[in-house]
Amino acid sequence: MANALNPRQKEAVHYIAGPCLVLAGAGSGKTSVITRKIAYLIEECGFGARNIAAVTFTNKAAKEMKERVSKLVKGKASHGLTVSTFHNLGLNIIRREHKALGLKSGFSIFDAEDAKGLLKEIMLKHNDLESDSVDLVQSEISNFKSAMITPQQALNQADSVGELGVAQVFERYNQALQAYNAVDFDDLICLPVNLFLNSPETLGRWQHKLRYLLVDEYQDTNESQYQLVKQLVGGRGGLTVVGDDDQSIYAWRGARPENLSLLKQDFPTLHVVKLEQNYRSTARILRVANAVISHNPHEFTKTLWSDFGLGDPLRLIRCPNEDAEAERVATDILSQKMRHGLHFKDFAVLYRGNHQSRILELKLQQNQVPYAMSGGTSFFSRTEIKDIMAYLRLLINHDDDNAFLRIINTPRRQIGTSTLEALGRYATEREIGLLTACNEVGLQTVLPDQGLQRLREFASWLTRIRNNCAQNNPMNAIRGMIDDIDYEAWLFQNASSAKVAERRMQNIEFLLSNIENAISRDEEAEDNEAFVKNAIAKLLLMDLMERQEEEDDSDRVQLMTLHASKGLEFPRVFLMGMEEELLPHRNSIDDDNIEEERRLCYVGITRAQKNLTMTLSASRKQFGEKTETSMSRFIEEIPEEDLELEGFGQATQAQLETRAKETVNNIFDMFND
DNA sequence: AATCCTGGAGTTTTT
């Protein structure tokens, strides 16, 4: 990125008279604009760093932004600046205001898996919905929350039996969360919004603290996030949002790209700046990208251009089948690498769906091409991490029954289902948590001595750990806890090989060192318990995998979905599976969502700096059957002179086969007549 | 608790 800002970028950075919308095309230096603007606000406009918040969607983006700001701003002037994800900002608000929200300190954060388990339990218990619709109900509840619809409203507006059922589950689910002293991911946004709606005094305090707000990837905000932004900004106009409606690819999970245009209505004095100069790609790649995206309707039209030369034409390679396609990509990478003296890490292969990576991986292995795949199971969904986190959660939140149930028999403590059921009944009747119930005298009457004794043993052991944690070094207490339960032995006992178990133990070690790190940097906590509480809460929102990946910057071809590629750039890019039903995806064709698919294609194209190769397969095995494919409609939208075709000359083997089949069928039909 | 069987789906995914 050039050091000097171009005139448009300068305008975006220096405009502070009111709310400002920056329409930043792909590769137009939007992160620079945000970071420079933060520096400008601090150094030139007299804003205190602690009165500024910059909000992004991913931890990765937040981390990058933080680093760039601290390089830009001298000394300690950037101290106290908030650069975080929406969810982290919401968490901070909830942490400070937890009493007003009816939460006890040390409340748990349920991830999608925890939430799903809870929902399943509720639906099973009340038996009013088929339990195989858990996923559906979960996403509907998530939609309700991100649209700021309360259970009460959902009940009122339900106009079918099914909708009523979902609304009831929604209500019970929220009650259960409250009982467990827990919140889910969506709550991290919608609880603060509700609080601010009900308490102008609280909102006033936060407005006083946060006087300037910068929001990245604005096209990805949902309703609740937009409301939070509006509330915090109030009438003061201390707002800069950066976004690109052409890169909105998350509408399917509630993002509302129209929030970009709605901004004009909510802030009539909105100043709009367009960034159209691209610092990433060749003119040819941009021409193609512009051509494709111009087929979408636009509220704001942008035309990207760059100072770089025209560059290579795009190649479109048609292969007879998916094997050949993957093989071709693998060998092409090798030959390009040889010819141009490149590294493997200069290449990225992008595709629509995760399953497309399978064959490719195989072919890359066969050709000895090293690769790295992003995505996959995140750090916090690993069982060993979830186990230890559950221990920690229960340690700081007695009411977290989910955590209790997860670990009560992990490792084995010989507490059977009947014991747990009795405990559950007892706790529900009295509206107390399972752990609390363990210590109650009345429990004696409903439980056999043996089960009772084991439960009490567990509860008092945990109390010892907690006291140890509060009075001595919390990290030692946590390590002691893991030793006590002999978790390492449990891992070795359960893993398929010693290697796997060792890996898992290393993951735990990694988790612990991150907790230690979070504790040592915490400046707000007043006691050991608060240290641990803050650390756990912070970690839950952080994907530690990202850090691990960054440490491993070896020379590998990057494999990822188009979604995962947003925000990244690579010298040479392959775009696989340019076929109807794949890109655009079949479901999107059915649902008439072509525009988002086109944006996905646009995102893919604009990842490339120098060279772009698109491939497609003339036939594809799907669900066991071989089917003919047709070329993606997006290819038709590319100017012919920018494409170099390969594999379109003669009929492919697959076509010959189909033709033969057709002939046979025709003859068959003649006989049937 | 482990294993086998059966059925259903088979886009994208962060927090």
Added chain:
DNA sequence: CTCCAGGATT
């Protein structure tokens, strides 16, 4: 076809 989850069976 292939992979998963969940239930049933041992």
